[in-house]
């Protein structure tokens with residue numbers, strides 16, 4: 001049953017979420033089963049450390065093929081293949097493997113991130129973690145869930161008690177700037193966690209497993225699904241206007257203090273696409 005605010009015009013958001021959940025699980029099965037063969041065939045992108053595996057490409061191809069079959073006319077924007085323009089107002093935003101370096105090394109913190117935009121608004125987010133089988137999901141107006149359990153963010157009483165997740169880019173120049181910022185923040189927060197997947201970092205904020213996450217240098221496919229899940233979990237989410245801009249997702253109780261501490265240290269020229 002869809003409540004009025006969960007249907008945008010003629011689009012049933014619950015149906016799109018259910019489809020995204022099914023596709024997320026199919027992609028997770030492919031990625032998890034195929035790791036051994038996939039990681040021997042790798043290329044690099046912006047830097048020798050910015051890897052893409054054959055499985056990144058195969059996973060996105062699977063998702064695109066299923067969407068063409070089940071949602072003909074929808075747009076698709078993914079990390080590894082060119083944009084597919086749509087005509088329905090529905091756009092799927094896909095990161096086939098978020099946390100590719102973790103996947104390459106056999107570390108479990110990687111995910112499949114699937115978001116849905118309707119007429120430019122993010123309305124559905126699904127993040128699936130193949131290594132554990134966990135799946136986070138949310139529909140705008142419907143709350144956030146881990147598997148089928150409702151989740152909500154934390155409420156730290158002070159910035160000094162805030163567990164802060166972040167990530168770093170691939171280019172050395174950007175990493176140097178990011179290291180300076182996180183080094184300064186380390187003295188002001190409880191501790192830092194660098195886990196390697198923006199999508200899972202955002203889901204961890206939504207579930208109260210960390211209190212906040214920030215990063216710049218990521219792309220919409222890294223954070224779109226996690227942003228929907230965070231917002232439905234009560235998180236204060238601030239998204240960039242431009243690609244590779246600053247994302248901050250924080251428990252409301254410390255959000256002003258954290259945003260001030262971060263934004264006062266990041267130079268505008270650091271956030272431009274490399």
Ligand code: LIP
Pocket residue numbers: 095097098099100101166167168169170196197198199215218222
């Ligand atoms: C990753 C992001 C992560 C960032 C990594 C990398 P990818 O995405 O999810 O937050 O710190 O450098 O960009 O490249 O694995 O899809």
